[in-house]
Amino acid sequence: MATLNNSTPLTPFISSSHVSILDFFVPGSTGILATIEQVLAINSYARTLFICMLLFAASNVNISYSSEVYDMIIPWLVSQPFAHRARSSIAHIGCRRSHRGGDDDKMQKKPLSISPWSGTFYFFYKGHLLWYRSMPKEVGFRLEEVISVSAFGSPTILKQLFNECRDEYLKLTQNKTPIFEHQDCKWKRTKVRDIRPISTVVMDEEKKTGLIRDIETFLDPQAHTWHANRGIPYRRGYLLHGPPGTGKSSLCVSVAGKFNLEIYILNLSSVDSRSLSILLAELPTRCVLLLEDVDAEGSAKSQSKEKVALSDLLNTLDGVASQEGRVLIMTTNHIEHLDPALIRAGCADQKIELPNANKDAVFRLFYMVFKQSKDDIPDLGKLAKDDEIVERRAHEFAEKIPEYEFSPVEI
Structure with missing residues (x-):
């Protein structure tokens, strides 16, 4: 891709009022217009006409920091020449954003990823002029980045760009298990783990085979229609119980990897009933929802102290508003502490004990x-x-x- 300029804005040739209004609708257009004025020496009438053309002809896509699309764009962005020339940048520590490079990059201590920050940056993509804009936004007591990508004319070129970023993003997670956790009532991918072969999970082979076969049947392409025709909710839940260190979490990661599913970890102690409802509503239709150490929340004695009432938890897991298509896995070290309603069929269709080693x-x-x-x-x-x-x-x-x-x- 060829770079039109770096982070230094093009010299403005119109008044500040026009700058702010025009840039509000078409980010970065002030600089483009200024360059055209400088080259072509257009008059005020032509300038007004061109402004109208900008407002009606530009396409724009906005991406928030909390969106997974942000994670798709950033790896592509940091590899572009115009990003390397930017005079205003922001640095990320760690591999969470990029997930790029070979084994040497993975082993590097605290790798840096640098991307453009707080400005408008122009570049060419497949022969089209596009501009990328990064703006800080106050969220509570911190700043978060909001980005946009714009182009003239049809939004088709933007769709092509985002599809390319998505394809590259998915290539980086091949043979990996993406893990999501919740932050500020939104899901955020926090890590990507190598798929762990199910053969490396040491447990009762009959139980393991039964679990895999049951999930395989549930995820069959025809299963949703089968459930719908019979009025049965299309959900499946499992309770893994046993002493600490018996492989409950490892089994969950292996199951997700075997079926190419993402894991969404829900920490009940850090959400209230409203946040719980929002988070579960945003789950994809095919995923693993993991509730670890659910005994900390599900005991009848502790309900008065918890943010999420048992009735609200049951409604989101097995009620009218509950999400379909997901695989629920709950883990506990103390099944005897759980309220019977939480481990009934519908919430926990199978209970699998993982004891200490025989x-x-x-x-x-x-x-x-x-x-x-x-x-x-x-x-x-x-x-x-x-x-x-x-x-x-x-x-x-x-x-x-x-x-x-x-x-x-x-x-």
Whole structure:
């Protein structure tokens, strides 16, 4: 892409009143008009006519900081030449915004991402003149960035640009599991994790297989029609319970990765009933909604102290206003503390216990950790022999560990 100019505005040739009004409707148009005036020496009549043309011919897309579209635009933006030449910039620390680069970039300590800030920036895209505008906006006691991208004529070129940014954004999350958390009553992607193979989650294989098969059936393309024809709400909920460290959260991440779903983590202690209703209404139709440690909120004894009443929680999860198409996973260390209404069918259609490790789990943990792979050692001829040794040691180790006393994390 070619750059028309950097962050320094083009010299204005019209009055400040015209500048503010014109830029309000078509951000950056004052500078463009000034350049045309300077080159063509147009008179006041022509200038007025051109202003009218700008107002009716320009297309504009606005993006707020809290929108996921912002995360799609920023990685594209920081790679553009005009962004590198900007005299006013804002720096982000960490990989949350860009998710670009190779393994070396991922391992870099506190990587920086720099993008244009507080100004109008011109560039060419597929032969069309576009302009990008960044403006700070006061939100409470802090500043947030609001950006816009504009073009002359049909909005088609803007749609092409945003589709390109979306495609690149999705490429960056291939074989990844995006995780969203709520901030100021809005969902924000906070991290992207490598997909964890379901085979690495050590638990009862029969329970694991049953869970995967049940979710697979629910997510079948024909499942929604099947539910609608029978008047059954198209939702599915699971309760994972057991001591800390038994793999409840790991299982959730693996399930999401297997079915290419995003995870939305809801912390009930930090929302009230109104925020809860808004957040759940904004969930996509296919996702995993994770309520971790729901026992902290769902006990009958603690309801008077919590921001979200049990009745409101039940209504958003299983009531008329509840979202369809999502997979709900609740985790708890103390199922005995939960109100029976929270773990009834409709909220928790299946209850899956993940206990401390038995001998089979201890054996599989040992074997999984010490089993060699072709990437571990150069001599592939030793793999079979080494595997025999590891299997024998795994059995010996399992015999020495008391059953159901230690969690998989402790093992």
